[in-house]
Structures are given as C-alpha cells and as structure tokens.
Amino acid sequence: MDATRDGDVVRVPPPGRERFYDSQGYGRPDGDALDLVSVEAAHLLFRGDLDSVDGMDLPAFLAATDCTLPFLVYKDLRNRGFYLSPAREGWVDDPGTADFVVYPRGEGPWDDAVEYRLRVVGERETLSASSLSESDTLAVVDEESELTYLSVDHPDLRGESASDLPADAPAALLADRVVLWDPPGDLYRRTFYGQPLDGRQAAGPLQCSLIEAAYLAEHGAIRVDEGREAVLDRGRDVEGERFDRRLAVYSALRERGVVPKTGFKFGADFRTYATVESADDLGHSEHLVRVVSRDHAFNPRDVALDVRLAHGVRKRIVFALTDPEGTIDWLSVERLTP
Template structure:
C-alpha cells in the first residue's frame, strides 16, 4: 500500500480502516469513514512492513525527513512493543490534547473505548519541561542513546498529624544556626526541632526552624524572628524565603521537615511524629523550587532515581503564591 501526505497527515482512505484502525487502533476515523494516520503512525506501519511507502518514502527516508520526530517515533514504537494501543494527541482526535503527545489506552482497549491509561508527553533529553505544565501526565524521556525513561507526574496531597507547637525556648544566634543551651525537652524529643549537640542538653536549630519558631513566639533570640530571617537571607538569598514558605507550610500541615542534605534535597519529611523514640522512615524527599521553574530532564532523572533508591517519594514544592506540590516517580508502563 502506497499512501500520500496531505496537510501534515497521511490519508489512508476507507479501505485501510478495517485493517489498521478496527484491528490495531491506528489512526483516526473521519466523518464519512475514511482513515487518517498521523505521520508517526505511518512511520510505524512502514517500519513493520504493513505499508510500502508514504509519498514515495521508505521508513529510512521518512525518519530522516522532518515529517516525523524520531523521539516521538521511538516512544510510539516502545509503547506498541509493550502491547498498548495509542493515539497521537491532536485536536479532534482525543480529549484535552494540550501539553501531551499521545493518549495511551489500557492494554486490550483502544481508541473506540472511553478509558485512558496514560497521557504521555514526549521529551528529548536535551529539552526542558516547565514545572507548571506537568502534574497529570507521564513524561517519556528519550535519552541520547534512545533509551526511554517514563516518569509519572502527579499533584499529591501533603499532610500529616504532627503537632508543631512547643513550650518556649531561648537561643543564641550563631553564624548559620541557633544554639539553645537549655531547651524544653519537647523541642527535640516530641516535636523534632533541631539536633542535639550531645546525647542530652543543648539543641541546635537550623535558621529555618529558628525563624519558624521565633515567628510563632516559641523561641526567644536576640533581635527576634527578624534577625534570624535576615541572617537566612544573608547566607542564602531569596532561596531562604522560598524554603521558609515550604517549611512553614509543611509544619502547618502536620508534617515534620528535616534536612534532606544527605539526599541532595531540601527536606526529608515525617508525616506522623509523636516522639523521636518512635520515628518511622521518612516518606518524602522535597526539593523547593520557584513555581516558574523549568526542569532539565537529567536533573529530574537524578532526583527520582535517588528517591526510588532510598524508598521515598520525590516531591517538588513549587513556591509562588502559596505552595503547589508536584510528585514525580518512575513508571514501567
């Protein structure tokens, strides 16, 4: 079968409908019953040997042309190889095509059904991904060696049952922390603020913890909350304000944020802290970013891989007017 391109689409006609759409879910049936294929679908049919040419091109010529994106082809092929039917996301072909490239149906289902398994956005390793544009789709990242990493994005609820309130404490502001020489037991042992200097006695608070507690009236320090906040800004710039917003929001939602430094993140978090003697595994790794952030897929792969390796969920706190939560996790379709 030799097909032709017209207006960026491949017109396959009515007789192709039964063979490619009805039996295998390729293409889109127009009013009137004629089958139209997206170029990536035609490339796949060419690659399989199911059609002979598109505008005289074989698969090698079609993939070398600008008509088909090679990364879209690799993802399309990979999902087909995994046993899925899928439809290119075009206006009129699928619901809400904005921001995605393919709609993937559950195995055994197709474009004639009403269920969707994944909404897939194809990304080359060197592309960028605006944080605002993800949260309800799967990223299919094609790396420079054409291997595909699937990353599911979501907008999770982040909440817990830890009580942030503590009895009053007093501390000294040092260069980049506050040292409480004689703190109430609850500060560290129940509410998990700070770190002990030794097995008992003095507790060191981070500048974030100290600002939060001083604002709350639970910590007395020379110069008050403003002095600690100012110090935070001096040593960290505007990043400090962003992290403070995320820190405070987490605490107010009953989640305890502790440093995520060893994991290269801003925080690791514990949802249900009653006592440090009974501390479970921390559940989330949180990286704080401006809401306008644009991801480099490689940074995303790094964070997600690390979180997976330590059995935590990777969550991004996108700070703009308030905080939006974005989780990203590896997915095997």
C-alpha cells in the same frame, strides 16, 4: 500497500480502515479509508505493513517528517501491548499538552477509558514548572534513545505530628545556626526540632537550623536576644532569597502536621515525616522535598536524578513550587513502568 501525504496527515486508501483501524487502532477512519499522523505511518512502515508513503521508505520518511522522538515512544508502547492515539485536536477529547492518549492494555480508541496522557520530551529540552505541572505522564527520550517514563502527580502532604510548642525558650544565634543551651525537653523529643549537640539520645544543648529557628521564633516558641528579625536576616545573609522560599515551604509543611528535616544527604531541601510521635522512635521519612521557584525550568536529567535517588531510598520526590505571593504548588514525579 502504499499511502500518500495529504497536508499534515497520511492517507491510506480503502481498505485502510479495515486493515489498520478496526483491529489495530491506528489513525482516524474516513469511510473505508484511514487518516494517520506521521508517527503512525512511520510505525506501519517499520512493521512492513505499509510499503511506502509518497514513495518513501522508513529512513526517508523519518528524515522528511522529523517525528523520530515520538516514533520511538509510539513503537515502545505498541511493543508493550498498548494501543494509543495521537492527541490531536478533533481526534481525541481534551488533548491538552499531551502527544499521545494511551488506552488501558486490552482497550483501544473504540473504548472510553484512558490510561495515560503522555507527553514526549527529549533529554535536552527544558520543562517549565507550569508545563510539568500540567503534565500527566512524560516519556523522556535520552540521547541514546532509551526511554524513561515519569508520572506527575499533585500530592496532598498531610501528617499528624505533635505540634505543641514551648514559649520564649532562650536561644542564641551562632553563625548560621541557632543553639538552645538549655532547651525544653519536648522540643526535640516530641516535636523533633533541632539536633542535640551531643548525639541523638542525649539531653543537653540543641542546635537548630536557621529555618527551624525562624519558624520557632515566629511562633513565639524561642526567644533570640537579637530578636526574630535577626534570624531572618541571618538566613537571608547566608542564602539570599532562597531562605524565604524555603521557610515558606517549611512552614506550610509544619502547618500540615508534617515534620521537615534536612534533606542534605539526599541532595534535597527536606526529608519529611508524616507522623512523629517521638524522636527516639522515628518512622521512615516518606518524601524528599525540593524547593524551586515557579519560573524554574526543569532539566529532564536533573529530574531523573531526583526520581532515581528517591526511589532508591523508598521515598517520593516532591517539588514545592513557590511564587512571590507565597502560594505553593506541590508536584511529585515518579518512575513509571507502563
């Protein structure tokens, strides 16, 4: 069967609708004929169900239409047993930033349900934070044409950790950290601030990060001789503007009852615990949080790295998008197997 290009669609004459839409969910019917987008036509050429489009075979058609990346994704999802439609204005409701609307397995364009709104991204494209935030599902095509599916979500991080703080505990600024030489016992044990100088189990001096110390000083829990501002200044000295952004995220997490601790070993800003009752009996930390500014451009490979690492340690990677007004958007990304 042969088809022809008509503007930016590929037209299959009757009985195109019956052959390719009614039972297989390709394209958009027009009477007994059928309109396809390039990627659908390419797939029908690949399967041998179409012989040609304007006389072109698959190699010629792909070279002429530049739809290789979405074709690879379309083909993969078809292989996995899904029907999907191009997210084309007028063909589906609310196309948004998606390239495809994928139906639940066993359903198709005749039904109402949508499983994924899928966006196709090449490994080398960058993703603005705002466009990532508007995405539902990404299919990243790497340079060797392997696919990675990622699901984007907007988590509401909440916890029930203890939050009672001491007042005016003396603390000393020491290079890029703060030490409480004689800390209130509950500061570490109950509320999990700082790190005992002599190991987990020991009482005695407590070291805090500048972030922890800035938060504690702001809440009147510790008193540094040089004053609260000195802690902030030291933080900005050693980290620049990142310090304030990280502090904003740290504070937001603490206000939500979540305990953030360093995520250094995982290459993140923080790992977080939703419920800390005692530092002696910590549960598993659930999230890794990376702080980025709202104008950050994500490199898909860096996202893949974070997602893979988080998965390997049974956590979820959360990007905290910050802006100068102090608003924070939370964005989680997870690997998905359709």
